[in-house]
Amino acid sequence: MMDDFRLWFRVPSDYEVSPSGDMFIAAGLFPAMVSGDDIEIESRGPISSKLFTGIMRLQEIYHCWNPVLKKIGMHGKMSVSEPKNPGVASFFSGGVDGAYTLLKHKEEITHLIYINGFDFEMKEEDFAKVITSRRRVTDSLNKTLIPVSTNLNSFMARNKIGSQLRYGSCLVSVAHLLGFPKTYIPSSQTYNNLQPNGSHPLTDPLWSNEATELIHDSAHLKRTEKTQLLIENDVIRNNLFVCWENPYQNCGKCPKCIRTMITLKILGVKSSAFPKDLSPRDIQRLRIENKLHRPYFYQNLELAKQKNNQKMLKALKKAQRRNAILLFIKDLDRRYLGEIMSRSVRYIKRRKASNMAERIMPSPEQ
């Protein structure tokens, strides 16, 4: 129980699970930092001494990124945690980052972990279908896919922890539950473009305990570079899954689908993982004002220049100009019109905005 919430994880019975309290520390840290309450762990689930030290530094970083997150204490029995399952694990949902880490460390990685209740919450029968689809990739490389279900996302959402902040600690929680000696966390940002984020090269290793070393992998490569390296594998290319909107199939419409389709188009390759061809309108509608999404747009622009793909370069520059005009209008509205235009748009989007505004993000500006 976490306060009055029954937090659960479900893993196949072939695997041992850790009895330590470390997974609950990972799950409970942000809700506790928001409320300012200390964490008390029952004596039957001891805390790793190494993780305890890491958590003190993690709190300094998170508090510096977003002062809404207050520093708190932790109380419980200390111990040295031990590995529970042999092998090396990595997280894998079918996307570019996870697929690249899998290929890069294919000689070393033995297990891939896929979580239901992380990006999406699916019914068990639907999750089983998705697992069958992800196994096309993992079976082709002779790796074992471990399906894990949890209600961790509901717990975080109930505590108003935004997905951008919570996702790293959700991964860490599952890594500590399974207790492989080493677990890779595929990077999403690059070292030269880091923003406060739930999973970050600065923070991920600090979540390690004595049993599990957590490695933030391949932040030296842009997503376009990773894509170039993995498209040579037909099975991976035709089973890429990147969507934010639909857990079963790439929707071909959301920003993450569109930016991946743009990269593939620039590289001149087709993937049967996407339901439709990219249209000029899809590119024009891209928004690049968000700090976290902007680098991916510029990565595609740079790739189009490198590949001398004039058609795509023209389409991306048109989207860039459209975004610049929208920003200019927004600025005019703010300075001279008292935000009349913005307020009208906000009214239309009120329901969505009210949900988002309550969420705690890695930094106040996000």
Ligand SMILES: [Zn+2]
């Ligand atoms: Zn999509």
